[in-house]
Amino acid sequence: LFSGPIDFLKSAPQLQHLPDPTVPEIAFAGRSNVGKSSLINAVTNRNKLARASNTPGRTQELNYFDVGRDPLVFRLVDMPGYGFAEAPKDMVKRWRFLINDYLRGRQVLKRALVLIDARHGLKDVDRDVMKMLDDAAVSYHLVLTKADKVKPTELDKTLEIIRAEAAKHPAAHPLILPTSSETGAGLPELRTAILEAVLQ
Numbered sequence: 419l420f421s422g423p424i425d426f427l428k429s430a431p432q433l434q435h436l437p438d439p440t441v442p443e444i445a446f447a448g449r450s451n452v453g454k455s456s457l458i459n460a461v462t463n464r465n466k467l468a469r470a471s472n473t474p475g476r477t478q479e480l481n482y483f484d485v486g487r488d489p490l491v492f493r494l495v496d497m498p499g500y501g502f503a504e505a506p507k508d509m510v511k512r513w514r515f516l517i518n519d520y521l522r523g524r525q526v527l528k529r530a531l532v533l534i535d536a537r538h539g540l541k542d543v544d545r546d547v548m549k550m551l552d553d554a555a556v557s558y559h560l561v562l563t564k565a566d567k568v569k570p571t572e573l574d575k576t577l578e579i580i581r582a583e584a585a586k587h588p589a590a591h592p593l594i595l596p597t598s599s600e601t602g603a604g605l606p607e608l609r610t611a612i613l614e615a616v617l618q
């Protein structure tokens with residue numbers, strides 16, 4: 419599926435622009451600069467499917483990608499990045515409303531992937547998003563990005579900390595996925611996790 423057709427469908431700045439909920443959706447979330455667009459491109463074997471576009475002040479949208487064409491099998495959803503140091507308060511508020519409404523009302527949303535920079539670990543904004551997912555009962559994987567940037571021993575330590583934290587969150591999946599868009603590490607496991615969530 420990941421080597422077959424994958425098409426950009428649309429950007430949805432508001433909930434009324436969401437596509438009809440006809441197929442499963444898998445959403446990618448993470449702080450700005452976490453490596454979200456790189457990971458979407460790497461996991462789909464594309465160069466420029468997702469654009470690094472998360473500059474403060476830019477319209478916040480859910481970007482939709484169709485995986486499979488005749489038949490369409492599922493959709494990837496690129497959620498707007500969060501946690502800009504200098505984001506204006508009303509922008510953060512708008513983000514929360516959009517995401518909360520999306521998470522709570524979307525039956526076809528089968529899983530979220532919460533991306534965490536392997537060098538920085540979990541931040542409070544990430545915990546906020548995990549809480550939103552817990553409250554909306556949307557199951558999610560924590561996915562470490564840029565694993566190539568840290569030493570294996572450091573990665574193991576971070577994984578242990580994150581695993582312990584995930585255990586305290588009801589909707590967090592116990593499988594934590596370390597990845598690198600640079601080296602391709604962890605991508606097969608991530609694809610498998612996505613397909614499992616789609617087919618469940």
Ligand code: GDP
Binds near residue numbers: 450454456
């Ligand atoms: P986004 O804002 O979350 O979409 O982040 P981007 O995908 O644009 O990545 C932010 C920066 O991190 C860019 O300079 C990327 O080249 C870099 N980056 C992303 N993924 C990786 C990775 O797996 N390894 C390394 N070394 N750098 C990465």
